[in-house]
Amino acid sequence: MTKQVKQLDRVIIRFAGDSGDGMQLTGDRFTQETASFGNDLSTLPNFPAEIRAPQGTLPGVSSFQVHFADHDILTPGDAPDVLVAMNPAALRANLGDLPKGATIVVDSHDFTSRNLSKAGYTENPLETDALAEFAVHSYDLTDMTVEAVKEFGLSRKDAGRAKNMFALGLVSWMYGRPTEPTVTFLERRFAKAPDIRDANVTAFRAGWYFGETTEAFVVQYEVKPAPMPPGVYRNITGNLALAYGLVAGSTQSGLPLFLGSYPITPASDILHELSKHKRFGVTTFQAEDEIAGIGAALGASFAGSLGVTTTSGPGIALKSETIGLAVMTELPLVVVDVQRGGPSTGLPTKTEQADLLQAMFGRNGESPVPIVAPRSPADCFDAAVEAARIAVTYRTPVMLLSDGMLANGSEPWRIPEVEDLPRIEPGFATEPNHQTTNAKGETVEEFWPYLRDEDTLARPWAVPGTKGLEHRIGGLEKGDGHGNISYDPTNHDFMVRTRQAKVDRIAESLPPLEVDDPSGKARVLVLGWGSTYGPIGAAVRRARTAGLEVAQVHLRHLNPFPQDLGDILKSYDAVMVPEMNLGQLSMLLRARYLVDVVGYNYVRGLPLKAAELASAITDLVEATTGETPSSVSDGHQAPAAVKESVR
Amino acid sequence: MTTESLPFPGLQHVPATEVPQTGKDFSSDQEVRWCPGCGDYAVLKAVQSFLPDLGLRRENIVFISGIGCSSRFPYYLDTYGMHSIHGRAPAIATGLATARDDLSVWVVTGDGDALSIGGNHLIHALRRNVNMTILLFNNRIYGLTKGQYSPTSELGKVTKSTPMGSLDNPFNPVSLALGAEGTFVARTVDSDRKHLTAVLSAAAAHRGTSFVEIYQNCPIFNDGAFDAVKDNDTKADALIPLVHGEPIRFGAPGEDGLGAKGVVRDPATGGLRIAEVAEVGADAVLVHDAHADDPTTAFALSRLTDPGHLHKAPIGIFRQVDHVSYDDQARGQITTARAGHEDTALELDALLHSGDTWTVA
Numbered sequence A: 001m002t003k004q005v006k007q008l009d010r011v012i013i014r015f016a017g018d019s020g021d022g023m024q025l026t027g028d029r030f031t032q033e034t035a036s037f038g039n040d041l042s043t044l045p046n047f048p049a050e051i052r053a054p055q056g057t058l059p060g061v062s063s064f065q066v067h068f069a070d071h072d073i074l075t076p077g078d079a080p081d082v083l084v085a086m087n088p089a090a091l092r093a094n095l096g097d098l099p100k101g102a103t104i105v106v107d108s109h110d111f112t113s114r115n116l117s118k119a120g121y122t123e124n125p126l127e128t129d130a131l132a133e134f135a136v137h138s139y140d141l142t143d144m145t146v147e148a149v150k151e152f153g154l155s156r157k158d159a160g161r162a163k164n165m166f167a168l169g170l171v172s173w174m175y176g177r178p179t180e181p182t183v184t185f186l187e188r189r190f191a192k193a194p195d196i197r198d199a200n201v202t203a204f205r206a207g208w209y210f211g212e213t214t215e216a217f218v219v220q221y222e223v224k225p226a227p228m229p230p231g232v233y234r235n236i237t238g239n240l241a242l243a244y245g246l247v248a249g250s251t252q253s254g255l256p257l258f259l260g261s262y263p264i265t266p267a268s269d270i271l272h273e274l275s276k277h278k279r280f281g282v283t284t285f286q287a288e289d290e291i292a293g294i295g296a297a298l299g300a301s302f303a304g305s306l307g308v309t310t311t312s313g314p315g316i317a318l319k320s321e322t323i324g325l326a327v328m329t330e331l332p333l334v335v336v337d338v339q340r341g342g343p344s345t346g347l348p349t350k351t352e353q354a355d356l357l358q359a360m361f362g363r364n365g366e367s368p369v370p371i372v373a374p375r376s377p378a379d380c381f382d383a384a385v386e387a388a389r390i391a392v393t394y395r396t397p398v399m400l401l402s403d404g405m406l407a408n409g410s411e412p413w414r415i416p417e418v419e420d421l422p423r424i425e426p427g428f429a430t431e432p433n434h435q436t437t438n439a440k441g442e443t444v445e446e447f448w449p450y451l452r453d454e455d456t457l458a459r460p461w462a463v464p465g466t467k468g469l470e471h472r473i474g475g476l477e478k479g480d481g482h483g484n485i486s487y488d489p490t491n492h493d494f495m496v497r498t499r500q501a502k503v504d505r506i507a508e509s510l511p512p513l514e515v516d517d518p519s520g521k522a523r524v525l526v527l528g529w530g531s532t533y534g535p536i537g538a539a540v541r542r543a544r545t546a547g548l549e550v551a552q553v554h555l556r557h558l559n560p561f562p563q564d565l566g567d568i569l570k571s572y573d574a575v576m577v578p579e580m581n582l583g584q585l586s587m588l589l590r591a592r593y594l595v596d597v598v599g600y601n602y603v604r605g606l607p608l609k610a611a612e613l614a615s616a617i618t619d620l621v622e623a624t625t626g627e628t629p630s631s632v633s634d635g636h637q638a639p640a641a642v643k644e645s646v647r
Numbered sequence B: 001m002t003t004e005s006l007p008f009p010g011l012q013h014v015p016a017t018e019v020p021q022t023g024k025d026f027s028s029d030q031e032v033r034w035c036p037g038c039g040d041y042a043v044l045k046a047v048q049s050f051l052p053d054l055g056l057r058r059e060n061i062v063f064i065s066g067i068g069c070s071s072r073f074p075y076y077l078d079t080y081g082m083h084s085i086h087g088r089a090p091a092i093a094t095g096l097a098t099a100r101d102d103l104s105v106w107v108v109t110g111d112g113d114a115l116s117i118g119g120n121h122l123i124h125a126l127r128r129n130v131n132m133t134i135l136l137f138n139n140r141i142y143g144l145t146k147g148q149y150s151p152t153s154e155l156g157k158v159t160k161s162t163p164m165g166s167l168d169n170p171f172n173p174v175s176l177a178l179g180a181e182g183t184f185v186a187r188t189v190d191s192d193r194k195h196l197t198a199v200l201s202a203a204a205a206h207r208g209t210s211f212v213e214i215y216q217n218c219p220i221f222n223d224g225a226f227d228a229v230k231d232n233d234t235k236a237d238a239l240i241p242l243v244h245g246e247p248i249r250f251g252a253p254g255e256d257g258l259g260a261k262g263v264v265r266d267p268a269t270g271g272l273r274i275a276e277v278a279e280v281g282a283d284a285v286l287v288h289d290a291h292a293d294d295p296t297t298a299f300a301l302s303r304l305t306d307p308g309h310l311h312k313a314p315i316g317i318f319r320q321v322d323h324v325s326y327d328d329q330a331r332g333q334i335t336t337a338r339a340g341h342e343d344t345a346l347e348l349d350a351l352l353h354s355g356d357t358w359t360v361a
């Protein structure tokens, strides 16, 4: 039968099922198909902290959202246009996010009274008018899968497991996705289990044919490839990009990478990834605890490696003392914090930006640490290289603040040319740097470990094995220059100021901020950092589409702030700072620049919603300028935004 | 020349010095600031005079310490060094030793540093068998914080923080190290320069983690803690010297000129006990086998240590076995992985392009 083909400019699909249903894999495969098709895309996995939460329950629901478009997009999307629900719990858990008119593809197999009640349904929503506002396609996908793969002789249970591939095949048909990448993937993944491989491939194809042949699906949608700058692309998650960035930091500095780490969600994937790259001279040390992870990394830095430790917020709390030691000993160290919901164990698998002040101040004494934050999954690569540059150049620990949304989210990445990557110069000390006269009046060559470079204020890095430069470092206060223990009050004051001045000097090496203010007439600035880049960018676009003038600036460096930030802030009448915390950057900006910024703060464990933020931006522009926009609606219903000032 | 040709296999790959060195070469210009009479002085002197015997380049020796009186040690040695933070020296040394095979890595720690705040790092360094020598200065007290009881203080110890006596059982550091799979576990005494030096030599010669407990007197806060094992009148009956391949005998000489007491197996328990050789016969005395792979007997020997006021303690090498070290294996994996992949720019390019890619013209 002939099907109608309808053009769309963008679609948001959410795959949802039980954590055992393989929804992450399904979403990931759909993403890969979409990436290779050439759409721009952005993804958001969302899964429970429990490995296998009780089957069929709301807490056990795992989902994967992918937003793809024929144009450049910035976020995984606020509300899905299509929900694929594999059981009653998945339907119930996600229904609230769907706008009116959304499409629901549902596997009716598990809509039994037992499973319905596990999900909290008293009536079967497929049989009432509960879903009347939506376009529902309800089929027993499990039975169709079992039927399709029966020739492989699998048990009913094993056969039913391929239902996620059936659903993937169906949705792939609906959106005209290429199938070869998934077939190749399945063949590779299950090469050792031919019956499972064949069942999955067959289920995937059967899903596709089901879409093509059944009359239920009359429309196939097409989302054209997005124009993108020329180059070679791949889809990449933040954790993967961050791991690659660390490898690049190592190759570009010529320093062997040493990762000391203790497993923690959502940072462990960086440890897993780096452990595969020993051919780059990467050592990965899975330590006995967070403290040993960073301790070993610092020991490796002392030995002349690029020491790195990776963790999430609770791990940073444990590493604080060693970060202080790195500040005092002035050794390079990259500390990666993939932020998650806190405090304490908090929300391990959810995202948050609430470790900024911990990164900034979470140590005893005056203990300045540079902070770098990536703004999108692919940007984790550049941010990691930048963190390595600062650490090595300035002999300092550097905090790299990623978050759960960046870690697991993905987007297309234009792969850089290796020769375009920055070079990082370790500039090891090789010779004595100071002369004194001994008792006999002879000149003696000495090595002073705390004599500083005039430009960067960095101290010399002399690694063990370098003849004549034997020296001792440690956590006790150092005398200026010679570096011996000093309890002298004036020296301490001087050293405290010098360590701060060294970190402040980093600002001299930063490029000017990019101010996105197309007309140059905006009076309101939206300033953000980290993963809110996507939602802020999308919200600013909406506001502009509605005719408002809004400027946007996004910070990569949170400490020190770029030199031009103060002037930029003061050149706008109002500054809004959206954050997934209660106003941590706001607090720093107010303290530093005395600018009365307006916070926009949600701490829901999820990315900010662009529609809500757009509406808050609109309110602020109206309040500042008296302008009223035509409309900021995008067809999705935006819940009332909460605009909060700083706590 | 490297030390492979020297009698210290534990230090293979560490470059040897061309110019002979003396103890003075290893003394830094920093004024030593322990209390008068502190046992740390004796150990420092012994280490300074022993280091030249290793024949290593001074710049390839690194001392890492934690926090405590003894942890000031690195400042007084003219080698590379780091006076780190409380309890973390084994972790830092693990990174250092794994990153570089050409360094001789030493950890200086105390009973509080290694067994209390840093206990986790100590046991994991031991089980990994990282190439380093850990010197645990055991004075059975917190010195630097002015006299609280430590995890090796005897039960009921009255200190500033335990006016009615301490309530927690002490660790036996040697038992702990053996339980943590230590491959070289020894004990010595600060005041016995000869024994100390011999044990340090053997520790340096061992490939993997060497753990040496050093009984160290703190005359300020715990004076006399080791009197029984140091006093000329009592030490013969208190110290049980362990020498590989020799019967374990001690005490005043018996008829055969060897110690009148010996360590024998107790058939009733399978454990060890001390007996009069004259009663049990010389043949019944246990011959020390430090190289036995099974640590059971070494552990039993460690239990002969009196946990209270220390009237009895075996000293010497309890266990010394060859097991592959963590860092040798870690470097081995890298060497294997690198073979044929030395062009890092090419490799990086391939890595970045791995997985599904597409080209936009």
Ligand code: SF4
Binding pocket: B033, B034, B035, B037, B038, B039, B040, B069, B070, B139, B143, B144, B217, B218, B219, B220, B221
């Ligand atoms: S307090 Fe005790 S251990 Fe510390 S330096 Fe003084 S005597 Fe030595």
